[in-house]
Amino acid sequence: QEAAVQTDEIQVAIKTFPLFSKMVKLVSFIPFTSAESALENINAVSEGILSEFLRTFLESHLPSKNRGKITVGVSEDKLGSSIQEEFGVTCVRTGPVQELLRGIRQHLSKFTELSEGDLEKAQLGLGHRYSRAKVKFNIHKADNMVIQSIALLDQLDKDVNTFSMRVREWYSWHFPELVKIVGDNYMFARLVKLIKNKTNISEDIIDQITEIVADADKAQEVYSAARTSMGTDISEIDLKSIEDFTDKVINLTEYRLRLQQYLLKKMGDCAPNLSALMGETIGARLIARAGSLTNLAKFPASTVQILGAERALFQALKKKGNTPKHGIIFHSGFIQKAAAKNRGRISRYLANKAALASRIDSFSETPTSIFGTKFRGQVEERMVFYEKGVKPRKNIDVMREAMLELAKEESEKPSTSNK
Structure with a gap:
């Protein structure tokens, strides 16, 4: 008062x-x-x-x-x-x-x-x-570009999938058999653009169909199905609408592939060690969830382990149940391959290495993936240890190897530039 x-x-x-x-x-x-x-x-x-x-x-x-x-x-x-x-x-x-x-x-x-x-x-x-x-930022530390790219990639995945299902449903009124023959959405859209009206299909385009589906037998099956299709006829104006929408789906799918390549390159520049350990997509999701590479580097391994599973964690604490063992890192191949009884231990070990990799990427002056590659080898050795009991190498020995390789790499840079 x-x-x-x-x-x-x-x-x-x-x-x-x-x-x-x-x-x-x-x-x-x-x-x-x-x-x-x-x-x-x-x-x-x-x-x-x-x-x-x-x-x-x-x-x-x-x-x-x-x-x-x-x-x-x-x-x-x-x-x-x-x-x-x-x-x-x-x-x-x-x-x-x-x-x-x-x-x-x-x-x-x-x-x-x-x-x-x-x-x-x-x-x-x-x-x-x-x-x-x-x-102002260093072009090699452009984690904001990574965050925006992975967010756009996730949105594109949802949109492309929704639009592809719409193309399938729309064109199936005219050529319903094609849905069962071709399961890939991108291939389906390209075939729709190529075939158009099934009543006008000819043997001349079988080679083009083969190029799209990469299978001569399947191409012949598509041709035969088009000749004997039970689908309804379609007017030119309706077919034009389907073609226009199909073009949009194809363009979005191809842009998604280019964006994926861009993300791989950016992660290689921004967080090479985290990419080598976790993979570019999972590494980008961790950075996006943390807000920046620097924020991720400041997190302890226990936070990295459950990053992305915060809601499940708070619900478990509220109800006094079992807390989650992993968040975003669950999608890593290491955890997917691990036995159910070892997933908790592998996720802890993997989160520990991911935290170290992010710190090296965030605070090192020269980008290199040597440490991330070594960490990946350590995780693989740990999995073998849990399954077969083969003792893994000591961490200090692995780090010495990494430092020797790093010194060798740096010593070779001037000679390469002179050449």
Whole structure:
């Protein structure tokens, strides 16, 4: 209640500078020496790091004795924790602190005798530099492209499947036998575009049908079925509508294949070790679920293990049942091949290696898939150990091999470029 009263008083005082200046007194103010210094400090604030500039300022103005009794108001919790750990003062963010900081920002030009125009220009310039620094990325670390690609790929899978079923149902009124002969949606759409009206089919297109279905016997079966089909006749205008829609399905399917190749390349550039261990698609799903490669690298192995199964986890905790053993990584070939009794152990081990691979990909300067390949070998050895009891190699030995291969790879790069 006292904090609420203080907040109300501050809100009233903020409206006029004379009233607010009686409540807050400026002791010291140090401007940034350059735009680079300002950007460096705002980045440190956003990450909760106590910069050298701020450390020197606080060291100069905080009393050296009885610091435990001093309360410092801050706008960022993480920064407050860093200040509290460094100087032993109490940092507060809640209550009237936020209102006081709002008033200081509003009347800063009057406290410091800076012109409002210069202050606004400085704030705008710093805001632009900070935003540019945040959105700037290394082309080899473009995890945002991976996130967007895998999301689009999932959406395309749903849409293409829905549209393909519509083509099958629509064209089946005219040529119902084709559905049973050709099961692949892409092949079916291409055959619809090729055959069109089944009554006009001739032996001249059997070779083209064979090229699509990659089977001469099946091509002959399609031709024979078209000649003896029990389907209804179709008008030219209806057939044109089916052809137009079929073209869209074919284009979407072909675009999906190109997008898949793009994703494989991007994952090879962005997270080569995670791709080598988990596969590009599963690795991309993990990155998308975590929000970024850096976020995934910060997760412990236990979080990576159940990533994607959060709802099942909370339901299990609520009902006090068995918690899930795996989330997205369930689709990995390792877990699919493992015996049911070993899936929990394999998923833990695989999540451990995935966490390590993501950290290497996120924080290493030179992209390489050596560690991911070694991790994959370790998972395979672990599966053999669970099934047959063959003892796997020690982790330290495998890492030594990886480091030797990495050193060899780096030593060969200059000679390759010279050639």
